[in-house]
Amino acid sequence: MDLRPSSIAKRERILEAAEARFLEVGFDAVTMADIAERADVAKQTLYAHFGSKEALFVGLVTGITTGTSAQVQPVEVPDGAAAADVLEAYLARQLDAVLQPRVLAVRRLVIGEVVRFPALAEALWHHGPRLGIERIGALLAVLVERGALHVSDVPAAATQLNWLVMGEPVNAAMLRGDAALPSARERAAIVQGAVRVFLAAYGT
Amino acid sequence: MDLRPSSIAKRERILEAAEARFLEVGFDAVTMADIAERADVAKQTLYAHFGSKEALFVGLVTGITTGTSAQVQPVEVPDGAAAADVLEAYLARQLDAVLQPRVLAVRRLVIGEVVRFPALAEALWHHGPRLGIERIGALLAVLVERGALHVSDVPAAATQLNWLVMGEPVNAAMLRGDAALPSARERAAIVQGAVRVFLAAYGT
Numbered sequence: 063m064d065l066r067p068s069s070i071a072k073r074e075r076i077l078e079a080a081e082a083r084f085l086e087v088g089f090d091a092v093t094m095a096d097i098a099e100r101a102d103v104a105k106q107t108l109y110a111h112f113g114s115k116e117a118l119f120v121g122l123v124t125g126i127t128t129g130t131s132a133q134v135q136p137v138e139v140p141d142g143a144a145a146a147d148v149l150e151a152y153l154a155r156q157l158d159a160v161l162q163p164r165v166l167a168v169r170r171l172v173i174g175e176v177v178r179f180p181a182l183a184e185a186l187w188h189h190g191p192r193l194g195i196e197r198i199g200a201l202l203a204v205l206v207e208r209g210a211l212h213v214s215d216v217p218a219a220a221t222q223l224n225w226l227v228m229g230e231p232v233n234a235a236m237l238r239g240d241a242a243l244p245s246a247r248e249r250a251a252i253v254q255g256a257v258r259v260f261l262a263a264y265g266t
Numbered sequence: 267m268d269l270r271p272s273s274i275a276k277r278e279r280i281l282e283a284a285e286a287r288f289l290e291v292g293f294d295a296v297t298m299a300d301i302a303e304r305a306d307v308a309k310q311t312l313y314a315h316f317g318s319k320e321a322l323f324v325g326l327v328t329g330i331t332t333g334t335s336a337q338v339q340p341v342e343v344p345d346g347a348a349a350a351d352v353l354e355a356y357l358a359r360q361l362d363a364v365l366q367p368r369v370l371a372v373r374r375l376v377i378g379e380v381v382r383f384p385a386l387a388e389a390l391w392h393h394g395p396r397l398g399i400e401r402i403g404a405l406l407a408v409l410v411e412r413g414a415l416h417v418s419d420v421p422a423a424a425t426q427l428n429w430l431v432m433g434e435p436v437n438a439a440m441l442r443g444d445a446a447l448p449s450a451r452e453r454a455a456i457v458q459g460a461v462r463v464f465l466a467a468y469g470t
Contacts, residue, residue: 088378090294173440174292174378180443187441221434222463229429232437236377237391239384259426263466 073111075101077125080118085167089119089175120182126168127189133159134197145210145265149257152201153227156194157249161231163240170236195224211264219264226256277315279305281329284322289371293323293379324386330372331393337363338401349414349469353461356405357431360398361453365435367444374440399428406468415468423468430460 079101083092094115098105112118137152159165169186176183199220205211213219231252234242244252283305287296298319302309316322341356363369373390380387403424409415417423435456438446448456 085381088294088381090292170377170380173374176374176441176443177289177292183441183443187438191437191441218459222430222459225429225433225437226426229433229437230425233395233429233433234391236440237380237387237395239380239387255422255426259463259467263463 072101072103072107076103076108076111076118077122080122081126081164081168084119084122084171085164089115089171089178094118116179119179120185123168123172123182123186124189126165127186130159130162130165131189131193134194136197137201139201139204139208141208143210145205146257146261148201148205148210149223149260150253152198153223153253153256154249156198157227157231157253160190160194160228161235161243161249163243166232166235166240173236191224191228194228195220198224210266211261212266213264219260223256223260226259227253276305276307276311280307280312280315280322281326284326285330285368285372288323288326288375289368293319293375293382298322320383323383324389327372327376327386327390328393330369331390334363334366334369335393335397338398340401341405343405343408343412345412347414349409350461350465352405352409353427353464354457356402357427357457357460358453360402361431361435361457364394364398364432365439365447365453367447370436370439370444377440395428395432398432399424402428414470415465416470417468423464427460427464430463431457 076097079097080092083096083100092115094108095105097118098108101108108118112121134152134156137148137155139148169190172179172183172186195217199216202211202213202216202220202223206213206216231244231249280301283301284296287300287304296319298312299309301322302312305312312322316325338356338360341352341359343352373394376383376387376390399421403420406415406417406420406424406427410417410420435448435453
């Protein structure tokens with residue numbers, strides 16, 4: 063792969079242009095010529111980076127999903143930390159990362175294209191919700207180890223906690239658009255309420 | 267509206283044909299001529315029933331969403347019934363109704379078209395998840411009245427219970443397709459686990 067700075071900059075410009083065009087008009091209506099024009103690169107440069115519109119779509123979605131997951135930094139779990147504080151801090155970060163308009167827009171686009179791109183949707187699932195649930199599970203395992211939680215089936219409990227927090231805001235955003243996104247205060251209430259329910263079942 | 271049996275039968279044939287074509291190739295790629303041919307009606311008959319492809323899409327989605335909600339029959343709440351039994355019975359029905367492949371397929375299609383049809387997605391939200399949560403809330407209110415639950419914020423608790431059950435299977439189905447649908451045994455485990463967590467927080 064060509065890794066000169068000018069080439070990397072062009073690749074970034076192409077991905078930005080592709081994101082803008084795919085989100086504006088959908089996968090079908092976009093042409094490679096549109097994207098080359100928007101990115102201000104030659105069509106031949108575009109094809110050198112991404113061999114097809116499909117490859118560009120896959121590169122774009124994978125990049126956004128992986129980048130979003132990387133934004134959710136692990137939290138510290140100091141000795142004696144209250145499980146509620148640890149879980150609330152982590153889940154608030156995860157909720158903010160997922161409720162970004164561009165992340166939601168890509169998710170809508172991929173869901174609409176599941177029939178045509180099943181592998182892409184599967185990849186989004188694995189690098190998105192599935193990875194998020196695994197990380198919650200890792201955090202639960204630490205808290206179990208410290209004696210702060212009683213959980214016999216960590217993956218099942220992590221799945222419950224994930225959707226207690228994410229279920230309403232993510233699904234509302236899928237269907238209602240970004241106008242339905244909860245405020246900072248509403249997000250805090252969702253996270254606290256979810257953790258309260260979860261700890262009633264699994265706390266010590 | 268023409269309500270003769272032959273006209274109603276044609277309308278049904280048109281909706282079936284439209285559903286098949288929209289789900290096969292997406293909204294954009296379908297033409298009214300395709301649908302008329304598949305339904306075996308004259309194009310003029312098609313336009314007499316639905317004035318445009320958009321109107322047909324709206325009619326189709328509204329019909330499927332409303333029909334799905336109607337399938338979730340209320341459960342009896344006999345005096346002295348255990349809250350766990352009542353909630354499990356109801357949520358199992360709701361989960362089965364939503365996890366029908368055609369319901370999921372329409373939901374994917376609508377999510378993919380949110381930018382173009384925001385009002386349609388909003389209608390699906392109101393006749394789908396939002397209505398489901400309101401019905402759970404009504405059931406919780408009966409159980410609170412009977413002294414079987416302690417809930418101060420019924421809408422918030424209903425939202426939590428809904429996504430404890432629906433979050434994983436619905437979102438997995440959105441991205442992973444119908445192959446990821448849980449078996450009857452897995453569905454029962456999801457419902458029981460969700461109700462157990464919910465009652466730990468809100469049971470008496």
